[in-house]
Structure formats: structure tokens, C-alpha cells
Amino acid sequence: MKVVRKIAIVLLKFRDTHSSVLVRRLEGQMCEELKTEVLRLPPPTSNGPSVHLEGQTDGADILRCTVKALKEGGVVAVPTDTIYGLACLAQSSAGIRKTYEIKGRNQQKPLAICVGEIQDIFKFCKVPVQNELLSDLLPGPVTLVFERSEALNTDLNPFTSLVGVRIPDHSFMRRLCQMCGEPLALTSANVSSQTSTVAVHEFQDLWPKLAVVVDGGKIEHQNRLGSTVVDLSVAGKYRIIRPGCAVSPTVDVLERKYGLSKHLGEQ
Numbered sequence: 530m531k532v533v534r535k536i537a538i539v540l541l542k543f544r545d546t547h548s549s550v551l552v553r554r555l556e557g558q559m560c561e562e563l564k565t566e567v568l569r570l571p572p573p574t575s576n577g578p579s580v581h582l583e584g585q586t587d588g589a590d591i592l593r594c595t596v597k598a599l600k601e602g603g604v605v606a607v608p609t610d611t612i613y614g615l616a617c618l619a620q621s622s623a624g625i626r627k628t629y630e631i632k633g634r635n636q637q638k639p640l641a642i643c644v645g646e647i648q649d650i651f652k653f654c655k656v657p658v659q660n661e662l663l664s665d666l667l668p669g670p671v672t673l674v675f676e677r678s679e680a681l682n683t684d685l686n687p688f689t690s691l692v693g694v695r696i697p698d699h700s701f702m703r704r705l706c707q708m709c710g711e712p713l714a715l716t717s718a719n720v721s722s723q724t725s726t727v728a729v730h731e732f733q734d735l736w737p738k739l740a741v742v743v744d745g746g747k748i749e750h751q752n753r754l755g756s757t758v759v760d761l762s763v764a765g766k767y768r769i770i771r772p773g774c775a776v777s778p779t780v781d782v783l784e785r786k787y788g789l790s791k792h793l794g795e796q
Contacts, residue, residue, distance in 0.1 A: 592701075595741050596708045603740025604628050606718045606732065607705070609697040611670045611756050611774055612725040612748060613718035613732065615739075616643065619653075620711050622684040628714060631738045634721045639686040641672050641693035643715040645706030650694050653681045653712055657764040658787070665782050668698040670775045674760040685714060691762055701745065717755060725753040759783070766792035 598605055599616070602623045607616050615631065617624030619642045629636060644650060647663050654675035656663070666673065677692040686692060695715060696703065706713055717725050718732045726732045727748040736742055757773035767789045769776060783789040 591743070592704060592708055595705055595743060598740035599624070599709055599713070601740070602627070604631055604738070605741040605743065606729065606735070606739050607702060607743045608699060608745030608748065609695075609702055609715075610668070610699045610748075611697070612727055612753060613729065614643075614715045615718045615735075616713040616715050618709065618711060619685055619714040620682045622682060625682070625685055625714055628716060631735060632716060632719070632721045634716065637688055638721075639689060639691075639693065640714040640716050641695050642681070642685070642712040643695045643697065643702065643706055644712050645696065645703045647696065649706070649712070650675075650696075653678050654692060654694055655762075658761050662782070662787050665786065666779060667696040668703065669696070670698065670756045670773065671695075671779055672756045672758040672771075672773075674758065674762060674770065676762050681712075691760070693758060695756060699745075701743070725755055727753060760792070761789075763792055766790055768792040 595605055595607075599618050599621075602617070602621050604615055604617045604624060604627045607614050615628055617628050619625070619640075625640065628634070628640065642653060644653070647660070647667060650656060650663065650673075655678055656675055663673070672693040672695050674691050674693045676690055677686075681692060694712075718735065719726050720732075720735070724731075728746075729742055729744045752774060754774040755771070757769070757775040757779050758771040759779060760768040760770055765788075767780075767783045768791070769780070784791075
């Protein structure tokens with residue numbers, strides 16, 4: 530076989546002065562063994578899309594590489610504000626199939642979508658809540674579930690009329706969605722039923738199946754719980770589907786600021 534799959538591992542994290550020599554040495558060994566391409570970047574800005582600085586082209590190159598892989602139907606591993614994820618284009622039926630195959634995921638379990646800006650939500654979801662509510666929760670570690678619109682790929686979660694949507698508080702992810710010009714389908718970067726991952730080495734067994742692995746360093750501030758998933762598809766109501774890492778502040782916003790009540794029945 531002359532077909533070689535290339536995994537691009539992109540380092541987005543600054544190396545501190547005490548560990549940089551060891552890190553570079555380990556990365557060199559990893560590159561030699563796996564024949565991977567390692568590209569180093571400074572960390573993205575903490576809020577919003579990455580700010581392009583004059584003379585700084587590495588970030589744009591990495592984004593273009595990842596966008597190209599996605600546009601070609603590939604599945605990529607990416608950092609988010611909660612855990613590492615696997616992503617493909619939500620409008621790519623082939624990419625969706627690959628994502629389920631890579632994870633060994635039950636076909637009846639849905640994938641969320643990820644967009645870059647709040648206004649993008651309205652293209653793919655029917656939104657019965659105020660714009661201000663969206664702005665209070667997003668970007669952030671929350672997945673909001675709405676009725677899907679007709680614009681969304683019918684091969685994505687064909688068993689339900691609902692879809693979860695995320696805007697991670699991670700500038701690389703937001704910029705990636707913007708450059709793709711369409712939503713990403715997003716799920717956790719692990720084999721189904723296994724523990725969520727907060728560093729790329731934790732899902733190293735998946736690397737050969739991926740087009741690109743983007744390494745944003747260890748996600749230090751999270752506890753592997755993933756995003757809080759809340760159903761807002763019924764006007765005036767909310768239902769927590771998964772508590773995740775931000776359930777208390779999310780419920781506080783929904784109840785105290787916007788007067789939503791807990792939906793107790795099945796939807």
C-alpha cells in the first residue's frame with residue numbers, strides 16, 4: 530500500500546521555560562515514530578476568534594489545513610472549552626458515517642453541531658428563546674437543544690427532530706467554524722463508553738483514523754464532564770438532559786433571569 534495517512538498534530542499551547550526542552554524532545558520522538566507533522570502556535574485569544582497579528586501566519590496555516598481536511602470529508606480531533614472532540618462537517622453524510630465508525634458509537638445516539646457565532650444558530654435551529662438568553666450562555670460549556678430546521682443535513686440524527694448546538698468558548702474552534710462556513714458535527718474524542726479526554730495522548734489509539742489532530746494542550750480547568758446539555762425546544766420550559774460541568778450557573782440563568790420553568794415530562 531502506497532497510501533499514507535498523515536496526521537497533523539498542532540500544538541497551540543505555550544511551553545513554559547522549565548519544561549520546554551523535555552517537551553520538544555518528547556515531541557521529536559513522537560514525530561519520528563508516527564511520522565506526524567508538528568506545528569507550534571501560541572495560544573489563541575481567550576475570547577472570540579483568534580486575532581491575526583501582522584507577520585503571524587502559523588495560525589492561519591493550521592486553520593487552512595484543518596478546514597481542507599474537513600472539506601475533503603475527513604474527521605479531525607479538536608480541543609474545546611470542556612474536553613477534546615471529534616468533528617466533521619455536519620452537512621457531510623460521509624463525514625458523519627466516519628465519525629460513528631471511529632467512535633464505535635450507537636447510531637441512535639445524536640451528534641451535536643458546533644457553530645462560530647450566535648446568528649448561525651438560527652440557520653439550523655428553530656429558536657423559541659430570546660437572543661439575550663443565547664448571549665448569556667454562549668460561547669460557553671453549554672449545549673442548547675432546539676427543533677432542527679430544514680437546512681440541516683437529514684442524515685444527521687435522522688431519528689429525532691431535535692439537535693444540540695454548541696459555541697465553545699475556544700477561539701480556535703470558533704474560527705474553524707467560521708472558516709468552514711457551515712456547522713461542524715461534534716462529539717467527544719474517545720471510543721464510545723470510554724472516559725472523555727482532556728489531552729491528545731489519551732485518545733492516541735484513534736489518531737491513525739483521523740485526518741488531523743489539533744493539540745491545544747491539556748484542558749486543565751475541566752473535570753471530564755463535558756458540556757451541560759439543556760433542552761429549550763419548548764417555549765418557557767427547560768429540561769436538563771446532561772448536567773455536565775456548568776449545570777448550576779445554567780439553571781440560574783434560565784430560572785432567575787428569564788423565568789423558565791423546569792419541564793418534568795417527556796418531550
